[in-house]
Amino acid sequence: xxxxxxxxxxxxxxxxxxxxxxxxxxxxxxxxxxxxxxxxxxxxxxxxxxxxxxxxxxxxxxxxxxxxxxxxxxxxxxxxxxxxxxxxxxxxxxxxxxxxxxxxxxxxxxxxxxxxxxxxxxxxxxxxxxxxxxxxxxxxxxxxxxxxxxxxxxxxxxxxxxxxxxxxxxxxxxxxxxxxxxxxxxxxxxxxxxxxxxxxxxxxxxxxxxxxxxxxxxxxxxxxxxxxxxxxxxxxxxxxxxxxxxxxxxxxxxxxxxxxxxxxxxxxxxxxxxxxxxxxxxxxxxxxxxxx
Amino acid sequence: xxxxxxxxxxxxxxxxxxxxxxxxxxxxxxxxxxxxxxxxxxxxxxxxxxxxxxxxxxxxxxxxxxxxxxxxxxxxxxxxxxxxxxxxxxxxxxxxxxxxxxxxxxxxxxxxxxxxxxxxxxxxxxxxxxxxxxxxxxxxxxxxxxxxxxxxxxxxxxxxxxxxxxxxxxxxxxxxxxxxxxxxxxxxxxxxxxxxxxxxxxxxxxxxxxxxxxxxxxxxxxxxxxxxxxxxxxxxxxxxxxxxxxxxxxxxxxxxxxxxxxxxxxxxxxxxxxxxx
Amino acid sequence: xxxxxxxxxxxxxxxxxxxxxxxxxxxxxxxxxxxxxxxxxxxxxxxxxxxxxxxxxxxxxxxxxxxxxxxxxxxxxxxxxxxxxxxxxxxxxxxxxxxxxxxxxxxxxxxxxxxxxxxxxxxxxxxxxxxxxxxxxxxxxxxxxxxxxxxxxxxxxxxxxxxxxxxxxxxxxxxxxxxxxxxxxxxxxxxxxxxxxxxxxxxxxxxxxxxxxxxxxxxxxxxxxxxxxxxxxxxxxxxxxxxx
Numbered sequence: 001x002x003x004x005x006x007x008x009x010x011x012x013x014x015x016x017x018x019x020x021x022x023x024x025x026x027x028x029x030x031x032x033x034x035x036x037x038x039x040x041x042x043x044x045x046x047x048x049x050x051x052x053x054x055x056x057x058x059x060x061x062x063x064x065x066x067x068x069x070x071x072x073x074x075x076x077x078x079x080x081x082x083x084x085x086x087x088x089x090x091x092x093x094x095x096x097x098x099x100x101x102x103x104x105x106x107x108x109x110x111x112x113x114x115x116x117x118x119x120x121x122x123x124x125x126x127x128x129x130x131x132x133x134x135x136x137x138x139x140x141x142x143x144x145x146x147x148x149x150x151x152x153x154x155x156x157x158x159x160x161x162x163x164x165x166x167x168x169x170x171x172x173x174x175x176x177x178x179x180x181x182x183x184x185x186x187x188x189x190x191x192x193x194x195x196x197x198x199x200x201x202x203x204x205x206x207x208x209x210x211x212x213x214x215x216x217x218x219x220x221x222x223x224x225x226x227x228x229x230x231x232x233x234x235x236x237x238x239x240x241x242x243x244x245x246x247x248x249x250x251x252x253x254x255x256x257x258x259x260x261x262x263x264x265x266x267x268x269x270x271x272x273x274x275x276x277x278x279x280x281x282x283x284x285x286x287x288x289x290x291x292x
Numbered sequence: 293x294x295x296x297x298x299x300x301x302x303x304x305x306x307x308x309x310x311x312x313x314x315x316x317x318x319x320x321x322x323x324x325x326x327x328x329x330x331x332x333x334x335x336x337x338x339x340x341x342x343x344x345x346x347x348x349x350x351x352x353x354x355x356x357x358x359x360x361x362x363x364x365x366x367x368x369x370x371x372x373x374x375x376x377x378x379x380x381x382x383x384x385x386x387x388x389x390x391x392x393x394x395x396x397x398x399x400x401x402x403x404x405x406x407x408x409x410x411x412x413x414x415x416x417x418x419x420x421x422x423x424x425x426x427x428x429x430x431x432x433x434x435x436x437x438x439x440x441x442x443x444x445x446x447x448x449x450x451x452x453x454x455x456x457x458x459x460x461x462x463x464x465x466x467x468x469x470x471x472x473x474x475x476x477x478x479x480x481x482x483x484x485x486x487x488x489x490x491x492x493x494x495x496x497x498x499x500x501x502x503x504x505x506x507x508x509x510x511x512x513x514x515x516x517x518x519x520x521x522x523x524x525x526x527x528x529x530x531x532x533x534x535x536x537x538x539x540x541x542x543x544x545x546x547x548x549x550x551x552x553x554x555x556x557x558x559x560x561x562x563x564x565x566x567x568x569x
Numbered sequence: 570x571x572x573x574x575x576x577x578x579x580x581x582x583x584x585x586x587x588x589x590x591x592x593x594x595x596x597x598x599x600x601x602x603x604x605x606x607x608x609x610x611x612x613x614x615x616x617x618x619x620x621x622x623x624x625x626x627x628x629x630x631x632x633x634x635x636x637x638x639x640x641x642x643x644x645x646x647x648x649x650x651x652x653x654x655x656x657x658x659x660x661x662x663x664x665x666x667x668x669x670x671x672x673x674x675x676x677x678x679x680x681x682x683x684x685x686x687x688x689x690x691x692x693x694x695x696x697x698x699x700x701x702x703x704x705x706x707x708x709x710x711x712x713x714x715x716x717x718x719x720x721x722x723x724x725x726x727x728x729x730x731x732x733x734x735x736x737x738x739x740x741x742x743x744x745x746x747x748x749x750x751x752x753x754x755x756x757x758x759x760x761x762x763x764x765x766x767x768x769x770x771x772x773x774x775x776x777x778x779x780x781x782x783x784x785x786x787x788x789x790x791x792x793x794x795x796x797x798x799x800x801x802x803x804x805x806x807x808x809x810x811x812x813x
Contacts, residue, residue, distance in 0.1 A: 079650025527769035531674025534763030
């Protein structure tokens with residue numbers, strides 16, 4: 001065995017450097033990790049910062065209630081249409097509230113045209129569960145004539161720009177659109193439902209719930225309101241839904257485990273977020289009052 | 293999926309050069325239709341049209357049905373234009389190709405939207421029973437310009453069709469068979485005729501009634517549907533090469549003359565059929 | 570039969586207060602979506618449409634690849650809350666497929682597809698609110714979005730509808746008017762005044778045809794000024810922001 005010359009030793013300290021954009025594409029996790037280690041996120045936010053949220057009400061005049069919500073770049077438009085139908089035989093005094101989320105190719109290159117993707121179906125089902133379990137509306141107020149006629153509210157949510165955290169945007173859009181719904185007075189006579197031309201009745205919401213979504217990175221860092229890049233890298237997420245009294249309505253936890261401490265942090269952040277959203281919606285309501 | 297058989301580059305250049313000089317392969321004038329033949333089948337409402345080598349068959353049938361909720365006193369007309377691999381070898385059965393959608397939309401606009409048939413006369417008992425007329429169009433051979441041929445077939449079949457006579461007494465409806473009482477023709481307001489143009493060289497050269505080979509090299513096309521009263525019932529120029537307004541006005545003038553000629557042909561064929569019986 | 574609708578009132582004003590040759594209020598803004606390569610939002614009266622263009626990008630299926638030019642794919646979707654009656658129009662509704670096919674064929678000779686062989690350009694249109702004039706708003710929105718995406722085109726494509734009420738040609742019909750009168754939709758290339766799309770569904774006498782077509786062409790030119798202004802203002806904004 002001869003002498004090992006310098007040329008034969010591989011220098012393990014050689015670092016290969018890339019431009020940031022290239023690094024992001026080949027090693028997205030490591031890219032995010034480098035930022036997190038500096039206590040900041042790639043878009044410049046701190047871990048607890050929600051993106052700028054705006055709400056516009058009554059934007060679709062053909063709908064009975066509508067709203068458009070923007071969280072950062074994620075944009076969701078909700079339109080609610082009311083139709084009359086026979087109530088369910090098992091629940092003759094109740095109307096229906098049917099949410100449906102549409103994630104079409106227009107919002108992001110990751111969606112292909114065709115039947116609703118798994119993600120869209122999951123979102124629709126989660127919204128449905130939220131409305132039912134939290135009893136946001138008393139479905140009996142939608143009844144026109146017991147067993148014969150009731151209002152069906154179709155809430156269609158169309159995502160037009162997908163930049164992460166669609167669920168929060170959908171919840172805010174749905175709640176604000178419900179607050180915005182105006183129904184005509186309906187009377188059931190001789191088998192026909194007659195409704196007035198004027199739409200005056202406002203829906204009474206029993207509870208108003210908003211959600212806050214978090215992404216968990218490396219099992220320890222909680223990132224509030226993840227954008228599309230963060231969502232695709234982190235597989236773990238928590239969504240907390242609270243109502244106006246601060247009570248917990250729903251929690252969804254996906255991915256690996258989290259500690260109860262982290263869960264408590266999420267719930268308290270969700271309560272803070274609730275107050276912020278309420279004030280944003282107040283601003284939106286004032287804006288349409290000025291126009292009316 | 294079978295790929296459509298395309299002509300060679302030599303053939304395409306030859307045809308294009310001929311059109312530039314005003315000559316076509318079958319010795320027609322650029323504004324002439326091919327030989328139009330209309331024969332009626334043994335039963336009412338069956339008509340077969342040959343336009344050169346293009347062959348289309350139309351069959352009309354009727355049934356008593358419930359009317360639509362928003363039109364309780366009107367009958368219904370359904371048009372079926374399925375393209376089968378018999379005439380279109382590149383078409384997969386079951387999946388409507390883009391061409392089929394265009395063809396069926398143009399024919400729907402021509403016959404249904406222009407109200408060629410009096411649908412209110414098809415009402416038997418309002419809200420309960422109306423006649424539903426169904427026109428099935430079968431493409432037997434495709435040598436270009438199936439839209440015009442299909443339209444002629446559909447309209448002549450509808451004009452030839454006789455529906456069973458009915459008597460309505462109160463709520464009772466009796467449908468008489470053909471032996472009991474003479475069947476009744478449909479009431480036709482007007483006969484919409486489609487005239488298709490093909491454009492070449494950025495809209496400089498126009499040809500009426502293109503053959504399949506001419507269709508393969510065309511850069512744009514336009515279908516005008518008119519009737520003998522000089523009304524345009526439908527117009528469809530979906531993209532393709534842009535045209536000057538004068539070209540379009542010119543085409544509309546040509547289309548009026550052609551529509552008149554075709555209507556006369558259809559009428560002559562119907563009269564000949566009547567005198568046979 | 571429907572009762573006689575007063576589409577033109579006694580002072581010559583239409584149901585929404587316009588004169589016979591006035592366009593509806595038009596509002597347009599390019600670059601509204603962050604995920605799409607090019608996007609635009611247009612409002613014409615009460616009809617609202619959002620367009621997104623992705624491309625040129627890799628074709629999705631091998632069957633769609635063309636060896637010498639890019640493949641253009643157009644999809645139109647009508648939101649369920651966009652019409653007065655909620656109709657969940659399926660994607661394979663023939664009317665919508667026909668409009669999508671018309672838009673695709675309109676842009677095929679105008680977009681310079683020879684520059685991007687073997688790739689695909691996807692144009693997605695979402696109608697948020699419907700008050701007549703689907704074809705024209707789709708074409709106008711697609712034009713803006715394609716320009717925003719930076720895909721080279723030979724010219725703007727501007728579309729407008731015109732009709733005939735009481736034997737007088739009228740410009741830019743809303744939904745009420747287009748259900749009751751013959752409507753002609755025209756798409757025009759403003760540089761050389763050539764017509765790329767022409768569609769009409771109800772009966773119009775041939776003597777009126779030329780007048781109605783000329784009125785629609787004038788409307789297209791007006792729309793061209795609006796679109797051009799929006800594009801130039803958007804570029805000015807971009808330049809301001811990038812010159813920090």
